[in-house]
Amino acid sequence: MRLVVLISRQDVKHIVFSRFDRMKSFAIFVIAVILEVSCSKRTMKDIVRTLKFGNCDESFSEKTEKSHFENITITNVGKGFNVFNGQFVHKREVEGIYALYTTYRCESPTQDNCELAFNDKHDDYCDILVRPGEYWSPLWGAFHPKAKCPLLKNTYHITNGTIGAEKLLAFGKGIPNFRNSYWVTKTHMYTNDTKENFACMSMTLQIAQIRV
Numbered sequence: 480m481r482l483v484v485l486i487s488r489q490d491v492k493h494i495v496f497s498r499f500d501r502m503k504s505f506a507i508f509v510i511a512v513i514l515e516v517s518c519s520k521r522t523m524k525d526i527v528r529t530l531k532f533g534n535c536d537e538s539f540s541e542k543t544e545k546s547h548f549e550n551i552t553i554t555n556v557g558k559g560f561n562v563f564n565g566q567f568v569h570k571r572e573v574e575g576i577y578a579l580y581t582t583y584r585c586e587s588p589t590q591d592n593c594e595l596a597f598n599d600k601h602d603d604y605c606d607i608l609v610r611p612g613e614y615w616s617p618l619w620g621a622f623h624p625k626a627k628c629p630l631l632k633n634t635y636h637i638t639n640g641t642i643g644a645e646k647l648l649a650f651g652k653g654i655p656n657f658r659n660s661y662w663v664t665k666t667h668m669y670t671n672d673t674k675e676n677f678a679c680m681s682m683t684l685q686i687a688q689i690r691v
């Protein structure tokens with residue numbers, strides 16, 4: 480005796496689609512596992528993010544007779560790499576530059592809960608402008624015309640300026656909480672002869688990590 484089981488067309492469609500859904504779910508599961516394994520094999524890399532670049536405050540702006548930065552933009556061009564563009568409007572010729580640096584460690588990018596980390600001075604900042612191979616070199620090297628002493632009265636265009644991340648990370652190795660803080664730097668620039676404060680540059684940096 481032969482048993483005949485009748486299956487409707489609707490039942491066939493249900494069976495086919497059920498198998499298709501199971502196969503699709505399995506494929507998604509396999510892809511997720513592959514991606515997870517792939518990500519776990521990727522390494523972490525420290526990067527330097529420039530969150531702010533420009534004048535220290537409103538006392539250095541186009542509204543004053545001080546030299547100042549204007550039209551500054553910061554662009555992420557991939558993998559945490561930032562470049563900044565804009566202008567530095569220099570109002571007077573300066574033969575030599577004396578600089579005071581102040582660096583603050585902050586708990587947030589809004590500069591709340593900051594504490595003085597260290598400060599320093601440089602009697603010949605003109606040497607800084609042209610010194611190669613330092614973490615600040617890609618910044619001053621992005622000035623057009625070239626920033627050098629005597630620093631002539633001019634509008635200097637900044638094209639794809641940045642910070643040398645590897646040099647800065649190496650510099651910060653011996654600094655406590657270097658990777659877990661926001662860093663605000665202020666560089667006051669004075670004329671060497673009269674010690675007039677003619678410009679002030681500020682930058683906010685963050686050390687972060689990305690997978691590579």
